[in-house]
Amino acid sequence: MFVLSNAWRALMRSKGRTTLTAFITLAVTFGTVAGLAIVQENTTAHTTTYNSQKANMAIRPSAATWKKVSATDSATTKHYMTWSSYTDYASAIQTAGTTLDFTVTGTVPARVSGDLKALDGGSLGSASDDKTGxxxxxxxxxTKDAAKASDLGTFEIVDGKGLSYNNKSANPDTTGALVSEAFAKANNLKVGDTFKVATATSASDTAELKVRGIYKYTSESTVDNPVVAARNRENAIFTNYQTFSKAGLDPQYSNETASGWELPDLNVVFNVTDSATYDSLLKTLKKAKLPAKGYTISSPSLEAYTKSLEPLDTLAARAKTGVIVLLTVGGVLLLALVLLAAWTPKRNDEIGMALVSGVTRGRLGWQFMLEVFFATLPFYVIGLVGGAFAAKPIGAALISGHTTAVTSSLIWQMVWGGLGAILALAILAALRLAFFSAAKLFAADGDWGTVSEIETIEEADDEVAELGKAVTTTTTTSNDDAEAKA
Structure with a gap:
């Protein structure tokens, strides 16, 4: 009880220093937990979560090949992937004993027909339809997955309903189409209205479509194909593949001699179970000397996921730096405060009086350790609990789509690390007693004087004693002489 009360009184004598120590402990702990939660989420996102992602695989012309494609030269469509090209990849995959399903997107230019008008924009300028398609x-x-992966940008239906992808239906929808909100407004189209478009190869070859739904884009375009990129994406008309085939826009499916604007830009995407399978398929295709020169293999889904991590990567890098700075600055400040509290010369009085009063160095050392525990441990616990509960909402506010919940492993890491640091500070404070010299028992600041003053007093006492002896001797001699004369 003596040690506890003395430790508490010592803290209360320096309330400012005690408060500052508590605040720094709380801030460092809270900030470290929140920061490490973000760093941990970033690590998990790049490893465990990435490995569990549903992957796909696309074979497309390379950037160098796309540069050879022109929006005003139909002959350059020869660089497109064809059904025959994709068959080579499918055969190599099957030979390796892997069966994959796939989805397809087909794209061609089209002309307006009748009163229909296209929106301005793009880089086609005044080029004729015969030249541009x-x-x-x-x-x-x-499929719906193909629509979600559209490089024109993701979109949502704002009126009507989406496309029907029932490829096995005996009576599939072969007229339904989606048009953009801007295109519908420019042409006064509503859900249920019909309109005609002409094919890229002939203005007289038309197809009648029915507005099934009206959409708007929810993300930016990532188109590589210059033919598509040259056009205003608001002029895009979306249909299912049955409607596309019925309009005769996929002639190469049965006729490999198709060329020019009648050759669709095919984008076949194979569905792969996970990233590990995707990596395995890359090795398989490499053995088959695929992809062919001028083409690349990629995984749009994994690339999209990786891109979604960019904000998290940036935040994690800042959080990591922040944690390092916080621990460094906070640690130095706490160390300075502990040293100031335990090793200040002003405590010589207290230590000296306690030792003279019979208090052992061990009990005093324990008192100094308790002072550190009282000023740090409760606030460390509060910071740890507060940081654990706050990490998730903080992460959600800064990086959508990722959870920065504190895991048990992080909690234990903080517990042992924090307790170890506090114990080290407490031991450092207790060492004050080990280095306290007995010669300083009465050398503290105050009324006790310094060591030199004490030595001076002792020398003066010796001189007085000597003088006393001399006086006594003189007096005795005088008395003896007087008695002899008498």
Whole structure:
């Protein structure tokens, strides 16, 4: 009880220093937990979460090949991937004993017909439809997954309903189409209205479509194909693949001699289970000497996931730097405060009086350790608990789509690391007693004087004693002489 009360009184004598120590402990602990939670999420996102992602695989012309494609030269469509090209990849995959399903997107230019008009924009300028194939983009999706992966940008239906992808239906929808909100407004189109578009190869070859839904984009375009990129993406008309085929826009499916604007830009995407399988397939295709020169293999889904991590990567890098700075600055400040509290010369009085009073160095050392524990441990616990609960909402506010919840492993890492640091500070404070010299028992600041003053007093006492002896001797001699004369 003596040690506890003395430790508490010592802290209360320096309330400012005690408060500052508590605040720094709280801030460092809270900030470290939140920062490490973000760093941990970033590590998990690049390893465990990445490995569990559903991957796909696309074979497309390389950037160098795309540069050879022109929006005003139909002959350059020879660089597109064809059904025959994809068959080579499918055969190599099957030979390796792997069976994959796939989805397809087909895209061709299209012309306006009748009163229909295209929106301005793009880089086609005043080039004729015969030279460009038209201002419109007709894009067909095999499945809903293909629509979600559209490089024109993700989109949502704002009126009507989406496309029907029932490829096994005996009576599939072969007229339904989606048009953009801007295109519908420019042409006064509503859900249920019909309109005609002409094919890129002939203005007289038209197809009648029915507005099934009206969409708007929810992300930016990532188109590589210059033919598509040259057009305003608001001019894109989306249909299912049955409608595309019925309009005769996929002639190469049965006729490999198709060329020019009648050759669709095919984008076949193989569905792969996970990133490990994707990596395995890359090795398989490499053995088959694929992809062919001028083409690349990629995984749009994994690339999209990796891109989504960019904000998290940036935040994690800042959090890591922040944690390092916080621990360094906070640690130095706490060390300075502990040293100031335990090793200040002003405590010589206290230590000296305690030792003279019979208090052992061990009990005093324990008192100094308790002072550190009282000023840090409760606030360390508060910071740890507060940081653990706050990390998730902080992460959600800074990086959407990622959870920065504190795991048990991080909690234990903080517990042992924090307790170890506090114990080290407490031991450092207790060492004050080990280095306290007995010669300083009465050398503290105050009324006790310094060591030199004490020595001076002792020398003066010796001189007085000597003088006393001399006086006594003189007096005794005088008395003896007087008695002899008498």
């Amino acid at each position: 038209g201002q419109l983009v007709w894009r067909a999706f095999w």
